Amino acid sequence: MRFDACADWYDVHAAPQRAFAARVGAFIQVAPGEEVLELGAGTGALSRWLCEHGARLRATDASPRMVALGRAAVPQAEWFLLDAFTGRLPQATLQVSSGLLQWADDPAAVLGRWKASLAPGGRMVHAMPCDPCLVEWRALVAESPLIWRDEAGWRAVFAASGLRVIRARLWMEPHQFPSALELVRCLHRSGVTGRPRLGPGRLRAAIRRYDALHQRAGQVVSTWAWLALEAVPV
Numbered sequence: 154m155r156f157d158a159c160a161d162w163y164d165v166h167a168a169p170q171r172a173f174a175a176r177v178g179a180f181i182q183v184a185p186g187e188e189v190l191e192l193g194a195g196t197g198a199l200s201r202w203l204c205e206h207g208a209r210l211r212a213t214d215a216s217p218r219m220v221a222l223g224r225a226a227v228p229q230a231e232w233f234l235l236d237a238f239t240g241r242l243p244q245a246t247l248q249v250s251s252g253l254l255q256w257a258d259d260p261a262a263v264l265g266r267w268k269a270s271l272a273p274g275g276r277m278v279h280a281m282p283c284d285p286c287l288v289e290w291r292a293l294v295a296e297s298p299l300i301w302r303d304e305a306g307w308r309a310v311f312a313a314s315g316l317r318v319i320r321a322r323l324w325m326e327p328h329q330f331p332s333a334l335e336l337v338r339c340l341h342r343s344g345v346t347g348r349p350r351l352g353p354g355r356l357r358a359a360i361r362r363y364d365a366l367h368q369r370a371g372q373v374v375s376t377w378a379w380l381a382l383e384a385v386p387v
């Protein structure tokens with residue numbers, strides 16, 4: 154992924170992710186004064202929501218540029234660099250993320266490590282895009298930087314890590330873009346695409362087909378789905 158290189162454009166090109174961050178914030182049900190550790194905080198979409206609702210937040214990200222932008226946007230939080238997949242997490246009673254876990258090659262192993270850093274009695278809330286997110290694009294282009302799991306698939310990953318899901322919420326909503334080209338640009342410029350997986354000819358053909366299939370009133374529609382799971386150690 155190219156999050157560090159794209160950090161300065163993330164906010165402009167990540168409208169769906171930012172909209173879901175607010176929903177995840179409400180789902181977390183943070184108590185005033187509660188201490189929270191956020192992983193993969195990016196430019197602070199979820200961080201801002203949590204701080205405005207009384208959390209005492211430690212916000213972290215693996216990208217130095219994201220941390221710099223996040224610190225400027227949400228100075229109430231304490232910000233530091235942390236690779237959540239390989240680094241050592243500080244102990245926390247509430248650990249949260251939005252849009253991070255899907256990037257782990259082995260999310261069950263990562264969750265197992267995150268679980269080990271929970272304080273006794275602690276809980277975690279992690280949210281991520283899930284199938285059928287971007288289903289229209291994925292029907293045209295099989296190559297993806299992600300393994301797409303549905304809600305049952307993510308619940309199985311949590312169970313395999315010795316975690317019990319105690320609450321879940323799936324949001325599914327259409328997002329409009331001026332054209333399929335703009336949708337692809339948004340994905341690319343928000344940093345979520347890695348190395349090019351298909352040549353320019355196939356990419357252009359997929360964009361044309363998307364426009365033909367999904368244009369309504371001058372806009373193209375794209376389905377987004379985001380799943381939040383609250384879990385505790387078994």
Ligand SMILES: C[S@@+](CC[C@H](N)C(=O)[O-])C[C@H]1O[C@@H](n2cnc3c(N)ncnc32)[C@H](O)[C@@H]1O
Pocket residue numbers: 156157167170171174192193194195196197198199213214215216219235236237238239250251252253256
């Ligand atoms: C899709 S963005 C989500 C950012 C933010 N949570 C939001 O909802 O807008 C994913 C974020 O995860 C960060 N990230 C990716 N891999 C990471 C890792 N191994 N450890 C910590 N952060 C990571 C990226 O730098 C990026 O800021």
